[in-house]
Amino acid sequence: MIRYAARRLLTAVLLLLVISFLAFLLQQLAPVDPAEAVLHAQGVPQVTSELIAQKKAELGLDRPLLRQYASWLASSVQLDFGLSYVTGKPVWSLLGPAFMHTLQLTAVSAAAIILLSVALGVYCALREDAWPDRATRGAAFLLTAMPPYWLAAWLVWLFSVKLDLLPTSGMDSAASFVLPTAVLAVGYAGVYFRVIRSSMIAGRNEDYVLYGRANGLTERAITRRVLANSLQVAVPMFGMAVPILLGSTVVVENVFAWPGLGTLSVKAILGRDYPVIQAFVLLLASSFVVFNAVSEVLSGLLNPRLRKDL
């Protein structure tokens, strides 16, 4: 097991290196000269070619590409991503708080998604093909076919405008979490509960269930055991869900004016603020890799059969 975990983490580190190089290349591909952009951001009134050359030397942009990459990586690891082209502030001072806000939204939504999918999955599996099961699946089908921002707009219209119960946007109180979380949770749980449902239905036909019944276990105890086995499928799935969620709150954040990464990144793209875009990509792709590695190691712990793959 330790060897499996070590190999898995080594792959993750290699992957992180490749990803960071790609993120580094982003700026090289961008049509804006970094030295010039930084001068503009610092409010230099007259940008001359001497100033640009001077800035280039200062920022180390005249060095070979790999050397630049190395120093960029070294400072990135220390969360120094340079200055925003638009505001002139350090990138991390914008990205850090936004990341925390997105993490909060992701954590609350992930908890809601896990609770909702496990509850609905078990509920529907126990009532396979009866009307509550069909109705839930039908509703989930419809809800997952809806654009999340469309659903969000209607929820705002109903709960904030007509009923005046919840705030329309921002992140001021616990009530601010309700609508964004609902939109995110509905979309994901509507898909995930089906996996839990079908794996529970499949699990109920296993031999150990028959054995348990023959031994006089109560239905409740059997359901608990079947669920425990279904979690083998669910844990890696939820492990994947967290980073996917982290990267896809973009739309919901923008609808609810959530001060998070999604809002920041769209603003950065529209303002062509490359250091922010670059740091955003690096940050999210790294969290994705780390979460994946951790959840794979966790599933390896739960299910020894998976360890042989590597």
Add this chain to the structure above:
Amino acid sequence: MKRISRLLSDRLALLSLAVLAAIAAAGMLAPWLAPHPPDEVNMALRYGPWSLHYPLGNDQLGRCVLSRILYGIRPSVLLVLAAVLASVLIGAAVGMAAGYAGGRTDALLMRLCDVMLSFPGYVMTLAVIGVLGVGLQNILLAFILMKWAWFARIVRSSVRQIADADYVRFARTLGTGSLAILFRHILPVCVPELAVVASSSFGSTLLQVSGLSFLGLGIQAPQAEWGMMLSEARQSMFSRPELMLAPGLMIVLTVSAVNFLSDAMQQAVDPQAGSSKRHQPERAEAALIGREVA
């Protein structure tokens, strides 16, 4: 009872296919079907109600909503479909090459796929738009760049399963060329599974692309696109919520039809799904990750 329900699900699949075909046809024939030019501004008719001349009313600039919906099919559905097909083709080619060649080629191509798949979907898209600038073509390009790896993996694993099958060995012994074996004996076996994953990924891509257009990162005004129309309708949603209806419902209709079709295809490919003991969870998971909710 089982037959009836299977027939019913087939009918649903047929209906979904018919709906999608009708939408595609309406998109292609938009210039002939639309009652008005989609960009024709008429300030006298701002927020006009449903009428004979304007069956779905008018938007905030007095433009015909029905005409905009019809023209919107092109970027919202047809171009997205083209992008999904392109990534399927690239993925199939890479997957077949990797699976059939094996060895070092396989390892190299699969590591490349790993790297591509290690970027969460939205981040990759935002990165590409960030470098190339906003616009629908850049969004679609980003999707192709990202999704091919997913299809390549699926095709590769099918190919690897089949490449050692007896009938393939037999064909090889008879001196059949590699390409002939790939296209005649291996590809047909991969197609059903590829179709399932491709269709469910089509639904999610459609939602994501419309979401990016909604954020203003996709198609630019005054072009008609459903996500874009919703973003415009949202500005006046507290006074005129009805403008949110038509484009939103069209997206729901299209995505539902696509998802129905994809589920029905999965049933047809693997009738055991739902009751089988072993294979089922992984399969469901594969289809779900392909769908990757927006």
